[in-house]
Amino acid sequence: MGSQKWAYEDLTAGTSISLGSKLVTAEEVIEFASEFDFQPMHLDEEAGNASILGGLSASGWHTCCMFMRMLCDGFLLDSTSQGSPGIEYAKWKKPVLAGDVLTGQCTVVDKRTSSSRAGLGFVKIRSELYNQRGEQVFELENTAMFLTREAAR
Amino acid sequence: MGSQKWAYEDLTAGTSISLGSKLVTAEEVIEFASEFDFQPMHLDEEAGNASILGGLSASGWHTCCMFMRMLCDGFLLDSTSQGSPGIEYAKWKKPVLAGDVLTGQCTVVDKRTSSSRAGLGFVKIRSELYNQRGEQVFELENTAMFLTREAAR
Numbered sequence: 001m002g003s004q005k006w007a008y009e010d011l012t013a014g015t016s017i018s019l020g021s022k023l024v025t026a027e028e029v030i031e032f033a034s035e036f037d038f039q040p041m042h043l044d045e046e047a048g049n050a051s052i053l054g055g056l057s058a059s060g061w062h063t064c065c066m067f068m069r070m071l072c073d074g075f076l077l078d079s080t081s082q083g084s085p086g087i088e089y090a091k092w093k094k095p096v097l098a099g100d101v102l103t104g105q106c107t108v109v110d111k112r113t114s115s116s117r118a119g120l121g122f123v124k125i126r127s128e129l130y131n132q133r134g135e136q137v138f139e140l141e142n143t144a145m146f147l148t149r150e151a152a153r
Numbered sequence: 154m155g156s157q158k159w160a161y162e163d164l165t166a167g168t169s170i171s172l173g174s175k176l177v178t179a180e181e182v183i184e185f186a187s188e189f190d191f192q193p194m195h196l197d198e199e200a201g202n203a204s205i206l207g208g209l210s211a212s213g214w215h216t217c218c219m220f221m222r223m224l225c226d227g228f229l230l231d232s233t234s235q236g237s238p239g240i241e242y243a244k245w246k247k248p249v250l251a252g253d254v255l256t257g258q259c260t261v262v263d264k265r266t267s268s269s270r271a272g273l274g275f276v277k278i279r280s281e282l283y284n285q286r287g288e289q290v291f292e293l294e295n296t297a298m299f300l301t302r303e304a305a306r
Contacts, residue, residue, distance in 0.1 A: 036218040038225055039234060052235055052298075060237060061214075061221050065189040068214050072191055081192065082205055084213060086244040092237065145205075 006079035007149040008111070008121035015108040019074040022066055024058055026098035032062040045098075053095040060092040063138050067129055070104055080147035082120065088141040096129075096137050104129040109141065119151025159232035160302040161264070161274035168261040172227040172280075175219055177211055179251035185215040198251075206248040213245040216291050220282055223257060233300035235273065241294040249282075249290050257282040262294065272304025 006017075026045075033042035037059035040047035048056040058066070096102070106127040114120040122143050129138035159170075179198075186195035190212035193200035201209040211219070249255070259280040267273040275296050282291035 036222045036225075039229065039236070041236065059221070060239075061218050064217065065214050068212070069189045072189075076192065083192070083194070084245065086213075086246075087240060087242060089240060089242060091239040093239075 004079050004152065006075065006146070007152055008080065008113075008123065008146040009149055011108045011111060011123045011146060013108055013110060017075050017106050019067075019070040019104040019106065022070055022102045024066065024096055024098055024100045024102060026056055029056055029058045029062065029098050032065070033059050037061055048097075053097075055095065055097040058096040058098075060090075063092060063096050063129070064090065064140070066102065067104065067127065067138060067140065070102070070129075071106065071127065075106065076144075080149070080152040082145040082147060084142055084144045085122075086142065088124070088143065089139075090141075091139045092137070093139060094131070094135055094137045096131070100137075101132040102129045102137070104138075114145075119148045121146055121148065157232050157305065159228065159299070160305055161233065161266075161276065161299040162302055164261045164264060164276045164299060166261055166263060170228050170259050172220075172223040172257040172259065175223055175255045177219065177249055177251055177253045177255060179209055182209055182211045182215065182251050185218070186212050190214055201250075206250075208248065208250040211249040211251075213243075216245060216249050216282070217243065217293070219255065220257065220280065220291060220293065223255070223282075224259065224280065228259065229297075233302070233305040235298040235300060237295055237297045238275075239295065241277070241296065242292075243294075244292045245290070246292060247284070247288050247290045249284070253290075254285040255282045255290070257291075267298075272301045274299055274301065 041051035042059045045056040106125050109126050110124040124143045127140045194204035195212045198209040259278050263277040277296045280293045
């Protein structure tokens with residue numbers, strides 16, 4: 001380690017990182033739902049149209065997972081990340097439908113060093129995803145752990 | 154619809170529903186991580202052992218998804234569920250390692266009818282997963298929407 005771009009020191013309140021974009025395909029929506037969330041509105045276009053979601057819509061958990069992949073690609077894999085103890089909150093603000101293109105960003109809200117583990121810090125991050133119409137579809141706040149540059153050497 | 158076991162009326166504070174059990178396999182942990190969260194501790198046993206998680210560990214999002222599958226099987230697919238606007242909080246309390254067997258339950262915390270949509274109600278649910286040693290590994294609180302029995306007819 002030690003050569004990563006983002007260590008604990010680099011993440012301060014207001015630091016904002018743009019994530020790439022992600023096309024949501026019907027195949028992926030159905031595949032995910034078949035494994036983890038097989039409610040009709042996530043499996044079938046007609047059932048989706050008939051639901052309050054208004055179309056073949058990704059499971060909210062699928063949106064979380066697509067976000068996580070975008071976060072890995074755009075940030076975490078080039079960081080000293082040590083995982084996360086949990087999620088402060090997540091909001092599925094609008095349906096994510098097959099054919100949507102998601103973009104997003106994450107912004108550091110707060111940080112503190114661990115009192116029990118030298119070289120480790122907790123960083124609270126707010127993340128957002130938008131669709132191709134600029135509508136916010138997802139908001140997440142969670143705390144992630146990062147090593148200091150020194151500890152990651 | 155209309156024949157489901159669980160409609161809005163059936164869910165009251167204290168209602169508790171047991172979920173089945175789920176063996177977490179190394180193959181699933183690696184497959185999920187390869188698609189959504191390819192941090193080393195979720196992909197490789199050695200890297201997992203070297204991390205603070207202490208073994209090949211499921212992505213926290215994978216734990217969420219395995220939970221969602223258990224919730225579908227044990228509850229939601231026999232309900233008038235209309236999805237969820239979000240997550241109040243989630244806690245990954247202990248690592249979920251390959252080979253673990255998860256069991257769980259969900260408990261209704263609170264409920265209210267929608268002020269804007271007749272026949273729809275919001276139910277706040279607290280869910281927990283435990284491993285084979287009885288240790289709590291996951292806790293989630295979220296709000297889900299359910300139709301009344303009448304509206305689901």
